[in-house]
Amino acid sequence: MSVLTLASAPEDATALETASMHHARLAGELAGRVRMLLTAVDRDGGAAEEIRRGLVAFCDRALLPHAEAEEAGLYPAAHGMPEARLLVESLIGEHRCLAALVDSLRAAPTPAGAAADARALQVLFEEHLAKENGIVLPLLAMTPEVSLAALLADTHRRLADDASVKSARGNRNTEKGHDMREEPVEESGGCGGVCACGGAEEAAEPELDVREVPHALRHATVFGALDAVPAGTAMVLVAPHDPLPLLAQIEQRSPGIFSVEYLERGPEAWRLRIGHH
Template sequence: MSALTVASAPEDALALEAAEAHQARTAGELAGRVALLTTAAGTDPSAAERVRAGLAAFCDREVLPYAAAKEAVLYPAARTMPDARLLIVSLVAEHRCLAALVDALREAEAPADAVADARALQVLFEEHIAKENGLVLPLLAMAPGVSLAALLTRLHDRLPSVETPRQPEPEPETPKKAGGCGCGGARKEAAIPELDVRAVPHPLRHASVLGALDAVPAGGAMVLVAPHDPLPLLAQIEDRHPGVFAVEYLERGPETWRLRLGHR
């Protein structure tokens, strides 16, 4: 069933599609960061720490403020509908669980603990938005006395301005060794984390890669594994980050494509 079929007004149909797309992008970015953390945890603890801190910052910036705005704007309107009342109670409880998992991720002392918290966070978030996209938003869009478009406008008014520049994500300090310069020149190059998008649902793939790239610092790199030559994705990356990422093909099909994306 299309959004135009379930919405009571054309503007609500467009608002429904936009809300679903926003949640899908957020889920994709979250999935990309979790995948990057998972691979980094097994190869490079310092990289894993950076990705963990970046993932927590992403949740503080994107996931939790949006959840709070939904509680303030969307959920009160949905609570008036008998079919949605108990569902909203459970969604509010899930927001508390999401916040607790972000706190646990932020305080994780070992990479394995961070990965466990991150995976739990990802699973809960994806289930949570599936309920919102599949039940809450369509109910609001169908209600004749409710304007979903107006509600979403009010919701976005409560969020930080999209024009606000994104703050750099935390960089771990490089420990100095006794008698050395501390520049790490004598160390082997850190293992490059890998993101295999073949296991990521197709609608989330581009967002997952873009989210993972946000966690790659200048001078760092990520290996992308894809089932085909990702030329449209590379064009999207260049459009979003002009001249920032250098692309090197490590493997060219026919079934697996591996690319090194280096942050200049």
């Protein structure tokens, strides 16, 4: 049965699809960052620590505010339905677990501990989204008395308001002399082994194999991984085909920031070294 058949109004069908795509982007970016952390733990403790900080910043900036906005803007309508009440209460409990895992990741004393917390966070978040995408959102979309489009618009407004408040707070603190940037300061120099300038060797570069990643998450997973690659280093991407559309999106998203070198061109896999200038 199609999404259009399940939804009680065309705008709710569109809202359902948009929400699922947004969830895919969040899950993909989280997966990419976690994959980079897991790889770095076995290779470079310093890089793992920097990736951990970036992962925590992503959770503070995107994942946790998303959960809070859902509780305020989306969950109340579903909680009012007898068939969804217990599920919504369990989802709220999962939000608390997600926040606890982020705090544990924030305070992890060792790279191995951070990796374990990050992987648990990823698994819980993906299972959480599966319940929302598979049950809560379709239930709201097919209920004539509920406008899923309006609920999601309110949720997005809350997210925007939260981002504005945090931005204003950060500006005030910066004026007082405090650096409130979420991401660590990136140092320039080197090419991550893309040329012969003495940068990191390929063997030390993390590898992201997206051949087994679901197609809906694939691009977002690569974006999340790239966001975790410090300037002056590189990662190796393994794809099931020549990722020309993805490379175009990377350039559009971050013009002139990344360089690409093909290491292998099929037929089973395409391997590319992507360097962060």
